Amino acid sequence: MNTYTYISILFFLCCISCSRTDYLNGKPDQSLIIPETLEDFQAILDNDEIMNGTEGAGAQQRTTGLLPGFLEGGADDYYCRENVIENNQGTVLTYLLTWNDDIYGSSWRISDWQIAYRPVFYANLVLEKLAGIERSENNSINYDRIMGSAYYYRAYMFFHLAQVYAPPYVPDELGGKWGIPLRLTADMDERIFRATLDETYQQILNDLKSALPLLPEKAPVSTRPSKAAVHGMLAKVYLTMHNYQEAYHYADLSLNITSALLDYNTLDTSKVYPFPFFKNNDEIIFMSNLAASNSAIGSIVYNATIDTLLLKQYEKGDLRRPLYYRDAAPMWGNSGMFFQGSLNGNSSYRFFSGITSGELLLIRAECRIRQGSIAEGLNDLHQLLKSRFEPSFLEPYEEQDQQAALETVFSERRKELVMRGLRWQDLRRLNAEGRNITISREIDGVRYTLAADDPRWTYLIPPDVIGFNPDMPQNLR
Template sequence: MKDFLVIVVAFFFFGCTKQNEWLDAKRQESDVVPTTLEDFQAILNNTILMNSSYPSIGLLGCDNYYYADETINSLNSISKNSYFWNKEIFEGQNSSDYSNSYNIIAAANIILERLEPERFPNNQVEVNNIKGQALFFRAMIFSELASAFCKPYIRSTATTDLGICMRLKSDIYHIEPRSTVQKTYEQITEDLKKAADLLSVASLYKNRPIKPAAFALLARIYLLMDDYALAKNYADSSLHYSNKLLDFNSGEVTLARPYRFPAFTETNSEILFYATGVGHVAIVPDEAFNLSQVDSLLYKSYDDNDLRRTYYYNRDASNRIKFRGTYAGAGKIFSGLATNEVYFIRAECNARIGNLELALKDLNKVLMNRYKQGSYVDFFTNDEEALLKKILEERRKEFPFTGQIRWQDLRRLNRDARFATTLYRKSFGMTYELLPNDRKYIYPLPQREIDESGVQQNER
């Protein structure tokens, strides 16, 4: 492998702020600067950096799991503090969810700064695809950071609410102040629209961003922004290019696999973009590592004929319900994008804008592929609120431990009194609660970030 990869390794170790260890090291840029299209694509192909350890800390605050009292004292401080929604989360420690994200952003910025299209006049398709991939990765990580470390998008306050550090430069000497939520989401959508124009429709490799994945992420972002018309339109665009659903009866999903779903090296026809999240002990499906149990009400909400109940969960030797099934196909949570999410986005948006027939069609299409063959009866209602409630219930059951989807949903739905949820934890005879729209729906920035950059901390 060429020496240019050294520069990427160097950038692995900094986030939004300067890292003293790296600054003390001497750089010999003549030996390490990427220059060829092969160089740039090799950076993007580094799956250990670009497709793993995506932010998943939001799931630690969710209601899909709980800890038995006897496991509490064995948790690390980040897991324990997040579980109880404590004011302090990191206790001076580094946050993998935060720092790993800016490593990915740094790699994307290197490519966006150094890729000069005029140098490759005969390779414009490849140039465009590489640039599109870099833009997608940056937007994807910005969106995941925004879901944990700043307020949800609220149109009336977005221009003044604090966003994240929108690092658009690879210069490690540059200190990036916090943006606003409005500018955060504008940058994300701008990057994704450019990416969608540049990316290829398909790829042999699920770890590489493609056009329908960019459209899918735009649909997700506009859903988070409560712009249902645009979210629906981008869901349409994504499904135009890729609309396959796994039939859970087909044998592709099986109890013979340790994690039920095809592994990364195999083919899961639903996956548009493959990525995995930080492996917090509450949410990973690795039974030897995971210390949590699935919320009993969530588990009971699945119909007996619903194969998601069969493949997503199992009972351990102590008869406790554990999360098992993951589109990662390994002992990691899936943090990428898949067509099932796009169908749910389009169903919700159609329900909200009054297209009930279309919403029902998408909902029933997904569920038909999730129930035991011949057992599913199409859901029908002509009541918009009843349909919306059903879609949101099934959405929770479809994505209990996928990315930060449940956390994103709680944050956005808490603004609607019909769907606002108060979360509870019971431990050692004490009851803890998280009220809708509480400040603790925003994680604090790691203290190291505050100390080194001077950016404003989130209030909790």
């Protein structure tokens, strides 16, 4: 890392360790301190605007988010009005909507990549700095928590980057497939190379399992990692790897620590922001938001209308329908519904993408059904829906065969986890096991289709990254 870059980074890090108000008011002198203590390292990881993608306060409110917005951009839960498409010809938005071979067009830099690798850098910096501090009986709890958190953040980002820029994981077809660049040091001058797909997932698993013994069962706030969050992430990773036995195991471990569900019967459907602020929502195990600063997801946030076929799937008495969606007419003067159901609790324009007890119940239900425990899996679904339906409209599931029960789980996943960046992941995963799901859109009389075996399920590495690393293999088209 060159000296100028290093000093700049240290200046930034120390700024987040001090009073943000003083720094933003032009008083940075007090914070010119090289991070070297456990308190400094915890402050780095507690900068939740960067590490979780949350919003700042008041006039300093930021809107960058965290996880790649492409996780939602290519999915089929939304469409955009014709006037929006007309006004965005030749932009990332229209290329996303039509699954163009090259979604970037003339956009040299898309911030999803940079935003997602930023927490990786800080996690690596903390891990390197920790190596210079002796772990002792007096500091062991803080030392372990900080180290475990750094491993968790790195794995969390690597996993979600892989869902965008690496091909779907197929256990018997790993040979010759590229994963993502695995930055494991804080050296910004280090050349980057793409790991294989297998190496990528092994690194994710290794980091999560390294974090597991170091973290407390629960964190005081959902922006900090915990054992429950690590178990939840391991469940998500193994689900993506089609290892349903391990996915069940870790989902169950997480739910044994915390299985709180927000009762939607207690919420006011007339409120603009019907969900409580995320710090007051016990169902959230780990907090993060989708990135919203680039032209792609930013346009979707402000202009997306929810797919009518999805809306029709909600049954009478399902409170997710009035809590997740609002009539677009008062805001935009047109028909349709827009999404307001983000669990961040204070914005309709920031999409929650973290981990909840509800998602883990769905993972456990699917894994139980896949392993033959159909009644137990359907009971997990029923437990979730008791907190989502008006009581008089909820009936226990009738006995189903395995395939019908799985279809029920997939339907509930889509209705429960909408606009969290998970639909894209689910479609990739299900197509990888041969379910042959094709999605399509019609725009100006032209039908655009993304077939199940299309290489466009994997996004191209951004052009600026390839430009600076010309030897890096690009994804196929």
